[in-house]
Amino acid sequence: MALDIFWFLPTSGDTRYFGKPGSGRPATNRYLRRVATTAEDLGYDGLLIPTGASCKDPWVVASSLAPVTSRIKLLVALRTSISGPTASARQAATLDEALGGRLLLNVVPGGDAAELAAEGVYYSHDERYEAAGEFLKVWRSLLQGETVDFDGKFHRIQGAKNYFDPVQKPYPPLYFGGSSDAAIRLAGEQVDAYLTWGEPPESVAEKIERVRAEAAKHGRTVRFGLRLHVIVRETREEAWAEADKLIENLDDDTIAKSQENLANMDSVGQKRMLALHGGRRDKLEVSPDLWAGVGLVRGGAGTALVGDPETVAKRLLEYRDAGVDTFVLSGYPHLEESIRFAELVFPLLPGKQPVTDTDFHTGGAFDIRAAKASAS
Numbered sequence: 001m002a003l004d005i006f007w008f009l010p011t012s013g014d015t016r017y018f019g020k021p022g023s024g025r026p027a028t029n030r031y032l033r034r035v036a037t038t039a040e041d042l043g044y045d046g047l048l049i050p051t052g053a054s055c056k057d058p059w060v061v062a063s064s065l066a067p068v069t070s071r072i073k074l075l076v077a078l079r080t081s082i083s084g085p086t087a088s089a090r091q092a093a094t095l096d097e098a099l100g101g102r103l104l105l106n107v108v109p110g111g112d113a114a115e116l117a118a119e120g121v122y123y124s125h126d127e128r129y130e131a132a133g134e135f136l137k138v139w140r141s142l143l144q145g146e147t148v149d150f151d152g153k154f155h156r157i158q159g160a161k162n163y164f165d166p167v168q169k170p171y172p173p174l175y176f177g178g179s180s181d182a183a184i185r186l187a188g189e190q191v192d193a194y195l196t197w198g199e200p201p202e203s204v205a206e207k208i209e210r211v212r213a214e215a216a217k218h219g220r221t222v223r224f225g226l227r228l229h230v231i232v233r234e235t236r237e238e239a240w241a242e243a244d245k246l247i248e249n250l251d252d253d254t255i256a257k258s259q260e261n262l263a264n265m266d267s268v269g270q271k272r273m274l275a276l277h278g279g280r281r282d283k284l285e286v287s288p289d290l291w292a293g294v295g296l297v298r299g300g301a302g303t304a305l306v307g308d309p310e311t312v313a314k315r316l317l318e319y320r321d322a323g324v325d326t327f328v329l330s331g332y333p334h335l336e337e338s339i340r341f342a343e344l345v346f347p348l349l350p351g352k353q354p355v356t357d358t359d360f361h362t363g364g365a366f367d368i369r370a371a372k373a374s375a376s
Contacts, residue, residue, distance in 0.1 A: 103168070143170060286303065313345050
């Protein structure tokens with residue numbers, strides 16, 4: 001079975017090493033375009049465009065990529081707590097047409113109560129998912145051409161209609177992640193693909209079975225994806241040395257403050273990430289070749305597969321055997337690491353082709369050979 005391999009667009013900025021001054025890169029549109037066009041030329045299937053207070057607006061970023069990409073799919077955040085379903089349906093139809101049917105939607109009810117409060121939203125944890133369920137019922141109906149009247153707990157809609165059809169029918173596919181019971185219920189009832197962060201394979205398999213069982217209650221099936229980082233080098237020793245180097249500039253106070261901030265979030269998925277390592281530098285290999293160093297200071301996906309190409313490919317295929325068919329990957333810095341992963345691991349994955357210089361555009365604003373030289 002061919003795998004879908006997505007890359008990540010660093011819309012809050014990029015870096016080479018955590019905690020090292022001078023190693024960061026601002027999230028300029030020029031840089032984001034470089035990452036996006038490079039990923040397309042390398043043969044990645046999609047790009048995740050993240051969301052959050054520290055990220056550039058995902059819809060504006062995605063729109064800026066429409067004229068410079070032609071094949072790669074864009075997975076864009078659909079913020080159900082801070083936007084309305086009618087306007088969001090119109091946005092989705094418009095962007096799907098601009099992209100020629102390459103839009104995917106990542107449903108995000110929100111995982112940080114403090115961040116939502118800054119947006120004027122004060123839902124409890126479970127209310128966020130209940131509101132998202134109402135939102136998606138309206139949103140899906142609108143994109144299927146229905147005129148919608150809806151009287152719910154969180155949304156009251158009268159005579160809503162979407163006048164612009166999306167390219168994809170019945171609507172651009174809905175992706176979604178969440179580890180709580182409320183999230184699992186929403187996934188089983190309404191979304192097309194369920195995403196989980198990179199926990200050990202047995203934990204991922206258990207979560208997949210929960211979502212499958214929930215979807216079966218509604219006569220539905222759901223696809224599954226995994227979001228994690230990768231650190232791959234020619235040898236295992238080089239890869240683990242690079243992992244150590246990524247966090248060697250972090251002091252204990254910085255880690256402790258980050259862990260405290262992350263622990264205050266009410267996201268069940270975030271708590272599961274934190275529990276993998278407990279903030280300890282000596283407990284970071286949480287499963288064979290699965291390293292939790294990123295999660296010491298970064299929220300969200302906090303683990304990375306680390307190793308030589310054969311090892312990383314083997315671990316990815318273990319997740320595939322558990323039911324995963326889509327991998328949303330990233331590495332620091334994202335431009336160079338997208339090249340390294342594609343060149344080293346793509347030949348070992350089903351459905352992916354080896355990467356050569358002839359696959360790339362040269363000249364103009366970005367020369368791939370220059371980027372490859374800087375990655376070596």
